[in-house]
Amino acid sequence: MLNLIENINKYDIYQNEKLKDFIISLEKKYPVVDEIELFKNEVNFSKNASIAYHGWFKYREGYSHALVRELIKRSRITTEEFVIDPFCGSGTTLVEAALNGHHGLGVDINPMSAYISRVKSNNYSDSDLDILSENIDAIPHLNEENIEPIDLEEFPLIRKYFKDTNLQQLLTIKFYIQTIKNQKVKDLFMTGFLSIIEDCSDRKRDGNGLKKAVSKVEDVYNYFYQKMLSIQSDLRIIRVKSDATGWAVSDSSLNLKHHVDLYSYKTQKTPGAIIFSPPYANSFDYFESYKMELAIGDFIETTSDLKKLRDRAVRSFVSGVSLSLDVDYYIEAIAQEIEDSIPEKESITGRKDHRTRKVPKMIKGYFYDMKKIVEQCALSLPKGKKCYIVVDQSSYLGKIIPTDLFLGYLGEEVGFKVSEIIICRRAKTSGQQIQRFPYLSESLRESIVVLEKL
Numbered sequence: 001m002l003n004l005i006e007n008i009n010k011y012d013i014y015q016n017e018k019l020k021d022f023i024i025s026l027e028k029k030y031p032v033v034d035e036i037e038l039f040k041n042e043v044n045f046s047k048n049a050s051i052a053y054h055g056w057f058k059y060r061e062g063y064s065h066a067l068v069r070e071l072i073k074r075s076r077i078t079t080e081e082f083v084i085d086p087f088c089g090s091g092t093t094l095v096e097a098a099l100n101g102h103h104g105l106g107v108d109i110n111p112m113s114a115y116i117s118r119v120k121s122n123n124y125s126d127s128d129l130d131i132l133s134e135n136i137d138a139i140p141h142l143n144e145e146n147i148e149p150i151d152l153e154e155f156p157l158i159r160k161y162f163k164d165t166n167l168q169q170l171l172t173i174k175f176y177i178q179t180i181k182n183q184k185v186k187d188l189f190m191t192g193f194l195s196i197i198e199d200c201s202d203r204k205r206d207g208n209g210l211k212k213a214v215s216k217v218e219d220v221y222n223y224f225y226q227k228m229l230s231i232q233s234d235l236r237i238i239r240v241k242s243d244a245t246g247w248a249v250s251d252s253s254l255n256l257k258h259h260v261d262l263y264s265y266k267t268q269k270t271p272g273a274i275i276f277s278p279p280y281a282n283s284f285d286y287f288e289s290y291k292m293e294l295a296i297g298d299f300i301e302t303t304s305d306l307k308k309l310r311d312r313a314v315r316s317f318v319s320g321v322s323l324s325l326d327v328d329y330y331i332e333a334i335a336q337e338i339e340d341s342i343p344e345k346e347s348i349t350g351r352k353d354h355r356t357r358k359v360p361k362m363i364k365g366y367f368y369d370m371k372k373i374v375e376q377c378a379l380s381l382p383k384g385k386k387c388y389i390v391v392d393q394s395s396y397l398g399k400i401i402p403t404d405l406f407l408g409y410l411g412e413e414v415g416f417k418v419s420e421i422i423i424c425r426r427a428k429t430s431g432q433q434i435q436r437f438p439y440l441s442e443s444l445r446e447s448i449v450v451l452e453k454l
């Protein structure tokens with residue numbers, strides 16, 4: 001299984017010989033090791049659901065806390081050093097670092113992600129917990145209060161996603177949260193609140209955005225109450241210490257080095273390891289998926305705010321900004337392979353495939369952005385320190401995009417050496433592609449690219 005070189009040769013995956021030889025040479029040059037037994041269940045978020053802190057906000061694009069714990073252990077980071085995650089998402093890295101006694105710095109272009117990551121990796125005192133408890137006791141009484149019905153017409157961005165009763169209750173909770181004076185408790189409440197929005201809506205995230213799914217939640221107050229009780233119970237069992245908290249900023253990781261310098265100054269510690277999972281080149285649009293939370297949490301006011309955020313994200317989705325970019329020969333070549341395969345697909349289906357036509361530009365944009373961000377990682381790390389990148393290969397029209405090998409190669413260009421590529425499990429692709437190109441079910445992989453700063 002997973003023999004990339006065999007598959008490339010057997011199925012004639014690439015037409016460009018130079019590209020084919022290059023990919024094979026990378027696969028031979030890098031130490032590619034199989035750790036599927038250890039990691040196969042650790043690269044997705046599902047195991048986090050029942051774990052303290054990690055389960056607060058369901059972030060389907062996240063990885064597991066156990067994977068981060070293992071990588072922190074392998075990095076041999078000391079307490080004089082901090083962990084960095086340039087794509088911190090729901091804060092898995094920062095929380096795990098904090099619970100293991102390390103400061104952590106996260107960056108995420110999504111302001112809600114940065115906010116949740118900060119809140120989850122913060123330190124809370126006994127008195128914060130007392131105030132938390134008092135406020136939780138007030139939740140069951142929210143429906144007894146004589147609250148004027150909220151005019152839902154004032155919420156055009158989100159109204160269509162909810163039943164009126166659920167939205168009324170959600171907004172009542174939100175207004176209650178705004179009255180909480182203790183900022184840390186208010187943040188915990190807000191995090192709990194953001195975490196229940198999907199379940200209380202008539203939508204479900206499906207990677208590419210939101211699909212219709214009627215909410216099973218009938219009593220939003222009670223649902224929120226249960227959520228806050230579980231957050232409280234986690235905080236009672238285990239707490240981040242004040243000398244090992246996390247911090248996250250909402251920005252593009254194209255500015256990572258700047259934030260690392262500020263954080264080093266603030267904590268008087270040095271960067272010890274970088275651990276992250278970037279968006280994959282798989283066309284998923286995070287901002288479509290999280291737009292309900294962004295709007296109801298006041299992170300955006302209009303759809304143009306959403307667009308501004310999307311335009312600054314790594315171009316991993318087809319609606320990303322498409323500019324003509326000056327990219328490396330091999331990135332251009334793989335984009336061209338896809339471009340050249342489009343006419344055949346369109347002749348089989350008999351119609352224009354507008355989405356796939358945008359993929360070559362997306363691939364170029366993706367690696368263009370990732371090279372710059374990997375360079376920021378190199379600039380941020382002292383010599384000998386490691387950067388762990390958890391990434392999926394993807395495929396379009398039967399062409400494998402060997403993301404792990406390419407990130408290794410781009411890393412080498414900006415000051416890293418590739419220590420190893422650890423195969424964690426098979427990666428999936430669409431049923432449609434598997435039908436046409438059955439070899440994909442055996443070839444695609446999810447791996448950890450381990451880079452060492454030279």
Ligand SMILES: C[S@@+](CC[C@H](N)C(=O)[O-])C[C@H]1O[C@@H](n2cnc3c(N)ncnc32)[C@H](O)[C@@H]1O
Binds near residue numbers: 089090109254312
């Ligand atoms: C795969 S998710 C990371 C999930 C995270 N490891 C976790 O466990 O929650 C990738 C993240 O990258 C963020 N992102 C996309 N483009 C970015 C950019 N240019 N700079 C910083 N973050 C970005 C997305 O908002 C998303 O949260």
